[in-house]
Every structure is written in structure tokens, then in C-alpha cells.
Amino acid sequence: MSTTTTRVEESRGRVRPGGKRLVALVGRVRELGLIVVLLVIVALVGLQTPRFLTPGNFEQILLSIAILAIVAVGETMVILTRNVDLSVGSTVGMTAFVCADVLKNHPQTPVILIILLGCALGAVLGAVNGLIVALGRVPAIVATLGTLYLYRGLDSYIAGGTQVSAYDVPDSFLSLATTHILGVPALIVFAAAIALIFAYLLRATRTGRELYALGSNPEAARLAGLRAERLIFLTFLLCGLLSGFAGVLWGARFATVDSGAATGLELQVIAAVVVGGVNIFGGSGTILGAMLGAIVLGTIDNALTLLKLSQFWLQAIDGAAILAAVTLDALITRWLQHRLRGGRQR
Amino acid sequence: MEVAAPQAAVPVIELVGVSKRFGAIQALKEVDLSLYAGEVHALVGENGAGKSTLVKILAGVHRPDRGLLKINGEAVELRSPAQAQAVGIAVIHQEPTLFPDLDVAENVFMGHQPRDRLGRIDWRRMYREVEQLLQSLGVELNVYLPVRGLSVADRQLVEIARALSQDARVLIMDEPTASLSPREVEDLFTIVEQLRARQVAILFVSHRLEEVFRLASRVTVLRDGQRVITAPAQDLTPEETVRHMVGRELAALFPKEEAAVGEVVLEVRHLSRAGVFRDVSFQLRRGEILGLAGLVGAGRTEVARVLFGIDQAESGEILVDGRPVSIRSPRDAMRYGIAYVPEDRHQQGLVLDFSIARNITLSILQRVARFSLIRSRQELKIAADYAERLRVRGGRLTQPVRALSGGNQQKVVLGKWLATEPRILILDEPTRGIDIGAKAEVHRIISELAARGLAILLISSELPEILAMSDRVLVMHEGCVTGLFSRTEADQEKVMLAATGQNRQSR
Amino acid sequence: MSDSSEVKQPALDLDASSAAAPSAPALAKEDRRAAASGGGLARLLAWMRSWEALLLVLLVLALALGSALSPYFLSLSNFSLLISDMMEKALMALTMTLIVIAGEIDLSVASILGLASVVLGYTWSHGLPLGLAIALVLLIGALCGLVNGLAVTRLGLPSLVVTLGTLALFRGLAYVVMGDQAVSNFPPAFTNFGFGTVPGTLIPWPFVLFVALALIFSLLLHRSTLGRQIYAIGSNKEAARFAGIRVDDIKLLLFVLSGLVAALAGVVFTARFSNARADNALGFELDVVTIVLLGGVNIFGGSGSLPGVVLSLLIIGVLRNALGLADISGDIQNIAVGALLILSVLGPNVVRRLQEAASRRRAADNGPAGGLARGAALPAPEETGAARARERGQRH
Numbered sequence A: 001m002s003t004t005t006t007r008v009e010e011s012r013g014r015v016r017p018g019g020k021r022l023v024a025l026v027g028r029v030r031e032l033g034l035i036v037v038l039l040v041i042v043a044l045v046g047l048q049t050p051r052f053l054t055p056g057n058f059e060q061i062l063l064s065i066a067i068l069a070i071v072a073v074g075e076t077m078v079i080l081t082r083n084v085d086l087s088v089g090s091t092v093g094m095t096a097f098v099c100a101d102v103l104k105n106h107p108q109t110p111v112i113l114i115i116l117l118g119c120a121l122g123a124v125l126g127a128v129n130g131l132i133v134a135l136g137r138v139p140a141i142v143a144t145l146g147t148l149y150l151y152r153g154l155d156s157y158i159a160g161g162t163q164v165s166a167y168d169v170p171d172s173f174l175s176l177a178t179t180h181i182l183g184v185p186a187l188i189v190f191a192a193a194i195a196l197i198f199a200y201l202l203r204a205t206r207t208g209r210e211l212y213a214l215g216s217n218p219e220a221a222r223l224a225g226l227r228a229e230r231l232i233f234l235t236f237l238l239c240g241l242l243s244g245f246a247g248v249l250w251g252a253r254f255a256t257v258d259s260g261a262a263t264g265l266e267l268q269v270i271a272a273v274v275v276g277g278v279n280i281f282g283g284s285g286t287i288l289g290a291m292l293g294a295i296v297l298g299t300i301d302n303a304l305t306l307l308k309l310s311q312f313w314l315q316a317i318d319g320a321a322i323l324a325a326v327t328l329d330a331l332i333t334r335w336l337q338h339r340l341r342g343g344r345q346r
Numbered sequence B: 001m002e003v004a005a006p007q008a009a010v011p012v013i014e015l016v017g018v019s020k021r022f023g024a025i026q027a028l029k030e031v032d033l034s035l036y037a038g039e040v041h042a043l044v045g046e047n048g049a050g051k052s053t054l055v056k057i058l059a060g061v062h063r064p065d066r067g068l069l070k071i072n073g074e075a076v077e078l079r080s081p082a083q084a085q086a087v088g089i090a091v092i093h094q095e096p097t098l099f100p101d102l103d104v105a106e107n108v109f110m111g112h113q114p115r116d117r118l119g120r121i122d123w124r125r126m127y128r129e130v131e132q133l134l135q136s137l138g139v140e141l142n143v144y145l146p147v148r149g150l151s152v153a154d155r156q157l158v159e160i161a162r163a164l165s166q167d168a169r170v171l172i173m174d175e176p177t178a179s180l181s182p183r184e185v186e187d188l189f190t191i192v193e194q195l196r197a198r199q200v201a202i203l204f205v206s207h208r209l210e211e212v213f214r215l216a217s218r219v220t221v222l223r224d225g226q227r228v229i230t231a232p233a234q235d236l237t238p239e240e241t242v243r244h245m246v247g248r249e250l251a252a253l254f255p256k257e258e259a260a261v262g263e264v265v266l267e268v269r270h271l272s273r274a275g276v277f278r279d280v281s282f283q284l285r286r287g288e289i290l291g292l293a294g295l296v297g298a299g300r301t302e303v304a305r306v307l308f309g310i311d312q313a314e315s316g317e318i319l320v321d322g323r324p325v326s327i328r329s330p331r332d333a334m335r336y337g338i339a340y341v342p343e344d345r346h347q348q349g350l351v352l353d354f355s356i357a358r359n360i361t362l363s364i365l366q367r368v369a370r371f372s373l374i375r376s377r378q379e380l381k382i383a384a385d386y387a388e389r390l391r392v393r394g395g396r397l398t399q400p401v402r403a404l405s406g407g408n409q410q411k412v413v414l415g416k417w418l419a420t421e422p423r424i425l426i427l428d429e430p431t432r433g434i435d436i437g438a439k440a441e442v443h444r445i446i447s448e449l450a451a452r453g454l455a456i457l458l459i460s461s462e463l464p465e466i467l468a469m470s471d472r473v474l475v476m477h478e479g480c481v482t483g484l485f486s487r488t489e490a491d492q493e494k495v496m497l498a499a500t501g502q503n504r505q506s507r
Numbered sequence C: 001m002s003d004s005s006e007v008k009q010p011a012l013d014l015d016a017s018s019a020a021a022p023s024a025p026a027l028a029k030e031d032r033r034a035a036a037s038g039g040g041l042a043r044l045l046a047w048m049r050s051w052e053a054l055l056l057v058l059l060v061l062a063l064a065l066g067s068a069l070s071p072y073f074l075s076l077s078n079f080s081l082l083i084s085d086m087m088e089k090a091l092m093a094l095t096m097t098l099i100v101i102a103g104e105i106d107l108s109v110a111s112i113l114g115l116a117s118v119v120l121g122y123t124w125s126h127g128l129p130l131g132l133a134i135a136l137v138l139l140i141g142a143l144c145g146l147v148n149g150l151a152v153t154r155l156g157l158p159s160l161v162v163t164l165g166t167l168a169l170f171r172g173l174a175y176v177v178m179g180d181q182a183v184s185n186f187p188p189a190f191t192n193f194g195f196g197t198v199p200g201t202l203i204p205w206p207f208v209l210f211v212a213l214a215l216i217f218s219l220l221l222h223r224s225t226l227g228r229q230i231y232a233i234g235s236n237k238e239a240a241r242f243a244g245i246r247v248d249d250i251k252l253l254l255f256v257l258s259g260l261v262a263a264l265a266g267v268v269f270t271a272r273f274s275n276a277r278a279d280n281a282l283g284f285e286l287d288v289v290t291i292v293l294l295g296g297v298n299i300f301g302g303s304g305s306l307p308g309v310v311l312s313l314l315i316i317g318v319l320r321n322a323l324g325l326a327d328i329s330g331d332i333q334n335i336a337v338g339a340l341l342i343l344s345v346l347g348p349n350v351v352r353r354l355q356e357a358a359s360r361r362r363a364a365d366n367g368p369a370g371g372l373a374r375g376a377a378l379p380a381p382e383e384t385g386a387a388r389a390r391e392r393g394q395r396h
């Protein structure tokens, strides 16, 4: 008889040794691990360059990842369902350009309308992905690789080689990225609020749990009566919408936007999500984790800059971080499975 | 036991003339079945008779090719499991299909979690209700554990709890007891009786007749996808039922030939793999069929996997021809003349998209190639040879095995392994899910192979098969060997007691 | 190599008069009959419905588009250019085909190309003889592939993630080696291989290299035991393992090959542009994957052919060239490429679902058994869907 699954006949009412604790711990090991990594980086770099430890620099780090983090929230939900959205960089780029361009031509447009426009455009692009994947049954990696090209191409077509610069758009738009809310930069507030809201929804709603179920075992999800198509469509839609919002912020933050904006962002986003412990094959991981992943990568980048390590190291280190994170995951999982197996009998 | 359902009432659910075909296989043909509120209706039949297919039609998983499904007398079309659930049908599927990443409680309530007034999931209530539900099943399972690490039996219990949590009008149970201990079966039956009293309509699928006759008021027998008979349980005897299920005399099914048993070819000493099986020892001789019996999940397949180099043992020895060997991969195993016909034909036995010929030659590619280039003619020749010997029917050699019936697919797997010219053949549930004719053929083949000197380890969950085919029977329970019987000693009762771990006084 | 028509297996007694079995083992006979009776025509018909045939039609359309867009399109020198422009992608598509058929993916190829180019430039400009530098570069490519392969096979990590990581890592290393500098003073002998053509023709030298490799890879994939094993692995990894195939070793080999060929493509690229820079061939991996998928290779592994991929190469090459001649920028060309990629998978899916719906309706209308027999040749939708999902469970 088992220890983790003690039967009544053996020991009525005995407390299961460690079962809950072990699993709860391991569930959090990824996030705990990330925090430890973060602290180690902070300590090591802090010793070298005191400037690293200032609140100002901390704010700088968060600012640098805020937009990426918003996209990562959407990407996390997509990946949880065992899909992936490679087109987010193009979506951000297109909405950034379109929004800035509309403002250039119609400077009077209220910022709130621009935000709505960006979100709507993003949602449409996401919905197209969702339709192709959910109804067309095209594997997500193929579909969104295609729309990565497609959306970027459309973006170039719309832009026609032009660019919008800071002088072309009203200050009220640019201030989206520079204002503070209660003393905290608005970008950071937006990102944190979005992350918290979606993290809560994933935990508290049936739909949220169904995303996990779908990614964990699609066949079981079908048998349990979940509507896979609807769920998949929904996640792509939301991911597009969040990317659209991120696009608006991108336009406001970088002010100068051409058709190449946010190229390659998808890789950084996926890196953050994966480093944050979200299983690339769906079913497990949290938005909190993804946010930590983004923070860790942002901190590393920031530290490298402060340590005056050549900019050229950044990308290599991002790559290494992804590899390290997934390797660590694999080792933890292996250990866990060994534990569960070993613990089952006797 | 109640009398047959009142004829006046309208059945809660009814199938009329339902047919379903998978490729070459007619899984169901013009089947009628009705289910009344407050009755337990047993659906019995051999493996492959079509029981699970019928269940899946009721569950909205498959749509019938032809025929009607009526609920309260009205024809409806169930297009998805979601719809079936919406009309009040809960199903315990034969193979628990769960979410490995989620915990027990979430698995039970996925899709219908209790919610508070604001529509948020009420986690506390959910865990409490699952704990109560499991308690009523006599299990104390940690509801916070992810399902990933659970044993087969525990997964089955989660699947059962899942169906019970739905408060359904119709409860369908597809062989729910296959991996349960007698104690757990008792608790399940108590609950079934309670549900029956609450006017739930229950379809109970099994091929264990003693369970059927304890529980059911009516019995429907399926054979080869067709309904043979539906009758009140008290009008049938177990013997008659078996005759309906099998359609011929039992003896004809198991043509085990007497063969001279030779020297020991395979010996296993104190083999252990943590959490899976412990201290397993046995010997296997030339020309012998050693039956390996036990409940689903007893660790038999796991032993076979270690012998074939898929997994590694942590301690113990394997000896081939008296010499200790180290088997680290299937290739090693093949080098020692071991072949393994795995339990899961579709996942492990075959490349379904490959043709018959390509499947047969997959393990002997070197033999059909020159300078590593495959000679198609040679390949077809060898494949044709084995296909003929094993009487593979139903498709050309160049057609994908996907289109073959279960029995013929199994023969292709056998052909693939016989082509490697093995000396030790491990068969894991070789007749699971194949029709009766093909089953008899597979039995004949096994027995002829033994007669020609192969040493055969036969893993099967079907006691009659084990008892009829084996020279000796080894029994496992929860990872341990709990019995070894000679052909003359072995009988249903002794093996069953050992398989449930009751033959030895428990601690 | 013995002719093993008489196999040494203890023969099963065919005469054993088991009641159940009808006497004639009709199998082999049926096969022979099929082969004899005008298999040629049947095969032609089957081919016409194949993916390759569709690609051929697409290629013709692309050529028509090209000649409509520009008068220069149909010139030999333009074709020579067109082919030249595709060479790096073409080389990488060869190994990518094998990898995807085996059920994996390698997104790091363009980064390996970039790293190779940079190392070549760096070592050459620091005095290493060109021959040695090239050898070193190829070795580095193979090592990069080894890193990918080990992570996938030994740690059991998904190749999608591993190569996404090494995509950044290898490109990053290229920047580390060279920053934003460039090396361009390569000797003429080397750059001639890049721009030059086989004397007396307009055939670019790299094309000769590609044709040779394409032939070798075709033989490997479609005729050799290794190729058969690659298909088996991609169709059903577990069954392949249970059949004694060394799944991990083969995958490792494929990743190493992929790295090696990507490095080779790096050498070609450097020669063609006489330029070694860290951002060489940035983003090429997307084109390569698109070419392979458009070529009919299943993203989940198990099916696809090299001829299909070569056709798809030509289509993309012609399309980009034609649009380029019409002064349409690379980014906007991507609209066509992206749409093509999606349609190449979406189209067949939609057709199949319509067919399924139609056959279901037919089955529902038609009465008794006979009506089903034909439609039944297709596996039932539930079966394919569910079984596929299970088989492929672990991939996107």
C-alpha cells in the first residue's frame, strides 16, 4: 500500500505524510528558484556597482520590461493551452505604427480612442490567429509563423517606408509612457494591473482552470465536455488584444515608430514565459512566474549594461538563460517523478 | 434483485439500430439498447465486442454512422461530450482520461466546479466535496496531489468520483472495476445501489459475470458488434451468458498443445524497480508458456519493459542462458533474442501510417538492405512470408496498417517480432481488443510457437486465457510476486486470491 | 547478405487445419495483381492528387506571375540570380526536412550560419589559412548542432524551446566575436566560388554543391535504412523505440548534420557576399521552416518528401524574385510567403473537413451496409483526430 495514497483500511484518518507539503513546495519551486536566482544576481552585481541597488535603477528595470510583460501575460495563456503565438511581435509593431500614424494625421483624436483602436486592432489580429488555429486546425506554430510574416508585411505595406516621429504626435499620447500614477510610472502600473487581473481570473474562474485542463490533456478536456475551440480562440483573442494594448504603449514610449517596430519581440516574450516556468507544452505554469521570468531577464540585461559588459553579450546571455531555465525544469521534473514513483510503494 | 424494468415507462435513454464503423472494423451493427430509470442494465461481451464503442456513443464521443439515440422517447443527436453531459449523462470511461498536471479535486470537478454567488470557483467547497465523495468510495486519497503520480487504481477512482460528482440521471460505467481491489469494488457497488434507489439509470459494462449477476436487473450481450440477447438477469445463467458472449464452446478457444519443456533460457533474480515492482524472481524455459496474471496495474507490464530494456531495474539480475546480462535498450534485448509484443498496439506496437510490409521489416531493416539501401523487393518478400504464415488479412502489404482490424494488426506486430527470430517472446495482453475469431488464431499461433521451442511469457488480465494457455502461472499483486502455480494447481480462485493479495495473511 | 527468402524461423504450420481460417492467403497474390494491372496509370492518377502536383501548379502560377510582372524575369541570367539567392536557404532546408520529418525542429540554423560567417571572417582576418578556417567553421557548426541534439535527446527537452534558446545564444556569440564589425577582404578564389558560375554556363557554383547534397539527402531519406527509421521516429516515436530503433542517436545525428550544413551555408553566404557580419542571414530560419512546411512536410513529423521541398524552394524563390523585380520590398513579399504557409496547411484541412461532412451526410442518407463501404476506407474522423492528438500529444 502506498504512503501518498493511504487507504482507509490501512490507517483510518492518518495524516498523509508530506503529501500536500511536498507537492505544494514543488509547485512553487520554479518561482522560488527564480527569486533565488534574482537575489543572487542582485547581490553579485550590487557588490560590483552600487548604482545597481538604487530604487531608480529598479524602476528602470521594471520600465524596460513593462511592455514585454503585458504581451507575456497573453502569451502565457496561449502557451497554457498547448499552443504558441509567434506573431505577437508583428502585432505590437503594427498597432504601434497604426496608432501613431492615425495620431499624426488626426492629432485631435483623444488618447482613449487611440487605446481602444490599438486594442481592437490587436484583438482582430489575434482573432484571425484564433480562427486559423481553432477552426482551421492549423498547428499554432505554423499558423502564427505565417501571421508573423503576414502582419509584418501588412505593417510595411501600410507604412510604405515612412516613419512617425515624436514631433508628429501630440504630447498627450507620449505622456502615456511618462506619467506616473501614485508616484509609479504608468507603464509599470498597467503591466502590474494586467498581470494581477489575469492571474486572478486564471485562478478564480472556470474558464481559467479550463485553459490548464486543455493544455494538460486535450483528449481528457474533450471528454470532460470542455469546448476546446472556444477556449483556444479566446486565448488568441486575448493575446492579440493585450499585444494591441502593448503596441499603443510601444508607440508612446519609443515615440519614433517605423514598420520594423518590435521585430523579434516574440522571442523575448517566449523567453520570459519559459524562464518563468510555464511549460511550453501547456498545462502548468503561472502568470506570476512569467512576470518573474521577465524581471530576471530584464535584470540580467540591466546588470550587463551597468557592468559595462559589451552590449553584444546581451543576446547570448538571453539565450543561455532560456537553456538554463528549461534544463533546470527538466531536472526538477525528473527528480519529482522519481520521488513520486519511489514514494508510491512502501 | 428487482424484476425487469416496467414496460410501460419510457426509457430514459435508448439506442435504436445503431451502427458504427472504424475503417475496416464494424464495431457496432444495428444495436438496440434501452435504459430505464432505476435499473442497472449490464452490458457484457468479450474484449472487442464493441462495448466501449457503444459507451462512447452514449457519451457523445463518437457519433453513430446510422441509427437513433432517444432521450425520454425523443430522438436527439449528441454532437459532443459537452452535450451528453448537459442532458445528464455521466460516464466512467474504461481508460481514465485525466489531467496529469491538475490535482485530484480539480480533476473531479473540471467543467462543473462549485461556484459562489459571484461566479468564482469555491475552492474550499470543492476540496471538501471531493474529500467526502472519495470517502464514500472508501478511499482516502490526498485531493491536493497532482494526478500525474497516481497509480492506475487511484486514477480509476478519480474517474469514478468524477462521474459521481455530476449528479447525473444516467450513469454509464465502462469496466470500472478492472483495476480495483475487492474492497473498493464493494464500496462502489454500495453507491451504485444507492443511486439506483434514487432512480438513476445505470449502464454497467463488464465481462466479469459474478459482478454482473450481483448488480444487474437486465443483461444485454454483445458479440462482434451485434446484440445477441437482452434478458432479465434472473432468466440467464452465467453459463448461458458465456455461450452468448463467445458463440462457441470454450474449449475451442484455447488450443494449447502439450509441448516438451526444455532448459531455462531466461531467469530473473530479485529484480526491483522503485515504486513499480519489487523482488521479482522467476525462470522461463524453452517451449514453455509462463502466464503472468494480476490486476491491471500490478506491475506486470513494468517487468516486461525492464526485460526488454525500455526501463532499467534498480537491483536484481537478469540471466539469459544462465549468463547474467545487462539490457539497457531494446536493441540489447533483441541481441539476446528477446522480443516484446507490447500492450498498447497503436502506440507501441505499430507505426500506424506505415504499410504492413514496412511494419513487419521495421526491426530487421539490415536484413532487407544492401549497403544500407533498402531493397523493396526483398522487403516485400520477407513481409509476404510472415503475413502469409500468420494469415494477415484485410489489406495489401503496401496498405497502411491503420486500416486493418485489431486482430490483423496484432498479427502484424507478431510478424514483426517473429521476423527477428527471437528465442524469448514476451506477449503483453496479446488478445486485447480483438475479435473472437482472431483471438483463437492468436492462441493457436502462440501455442505453435511454444511447441517449436520459443520460451513465452504471456501477460494477460483474462483469467480463462491465462489458465488455458499457461504451463505455469505467476501472479503479481501491487508489484510483488504473490503466487506461482503449476498448470494442474492453477484455478480461477487461487489465482484471483493471489492477484488481489489475499492469499497471504496481510500484515 | 544472404537471400533470406527461406527464413529460418520455425515455420508455422500452414496446413494446420484451424477451422477459422479460410485457406487462401490472398495477400501476396493481390499485391502482384495490383502491380501487374496497369499500376502505372493508377500511380499517375494518385500522383496528380498529391501535394507535389499541387506544388507544381503553384510553381507554374508563380512563373506566370513573374513573367507578367517583369520582362527580365524569363531570362537565364535572372534565373541564375534567383537560384543563387536561394542557396543558403536551400541547403538548410535539406537538413530541416529530415529534422521535421523526425518530429523535431531546428530554429537555430540561421544563427549558426551567422556564427559560422563571423568565425570565418575573424579567423581569416587574423591570419588563419582559408582552408583551415573553413574546416574550423564546419567543426563549430557541428558542435552547435551537438549542443542542440544533446539538450533534446539527453535532457529530453523540446527542440522548439532548445533551438529558440540557441537561436539567441549562437547569434549572440556571433555578436560577441565580431560586434558590429565586418570582414570583407576575402581572396578572389573564395569569392569566385560565391558569385562565379560553372565556366561556359550560368550555373552558380553553390548550386552544384546544392544539387550534390540534395541527391545524397534524397537517397538517405527515401532509400536508406536511416531514412526509414527517420520516418518511423516521426510517425510514432514510441513504436520506433519499441522496435529497437536508436531514436536518440538518430536525432542527435540529425541535429549535428543540421549544424554542419548550416555552417556550410555560412561559408557559401560569406563567399557570395564577400562579407562576414554578425547579422548575416538574420531571420532566415523562418523562410527555411516555411519552405519545408510548404513542401508538404508534416510539422508533427512522419511524412513529407525532399522533391516536395525542392519544389517549394523554387516556388518561394520565384515568388520573391518576381516580386523583387516588381520593386516590392522584402517585408511586403512576406505577406505572400506568410499567406502561402498558412494556406498550405489550412487548405487541405478545410477540404478534408468538407469531405468528412459530406461522407457523413451520405452515410446518414444511404440505407444499409453497402453504402458505407467506400467512405469507410477513410479512417473515421474521430479516430484520426483522437489518435493523432494522442500520438502527437507532446508537440504544438
Ligand SMILES: Nc1ncnc2c1ncn2[C@@H]1O[C@H](COP(=O)(O)OP(=O)(O)O)[C@@H](O)[C@H]1O
Binding pocket: B022, B023, B025, B026, B027, B045, B046, B047, B048, B049, B050, B051, B052, B053, B054, B405, B406, B433, B434, B435, C382, C383
Ligand atoms: N477509435 C477506434 N479506431 C479504430 N478502431 C476502433 C476504435 N475504437 C474501437 N475500435 C475497434 O472496435 C472494436 C470494438 O472495440 P471496443 O468497443 O473497445 O470493444 P470492447 O469495449 O467491447 O472491448 C475493436 O475491434 C476495436 O479495435
Ligand SMILES: [Mg+2]
Binding pocket: B048, B051, B052, B053, B094, B174, B175
Ligand atoms: Mg472496452
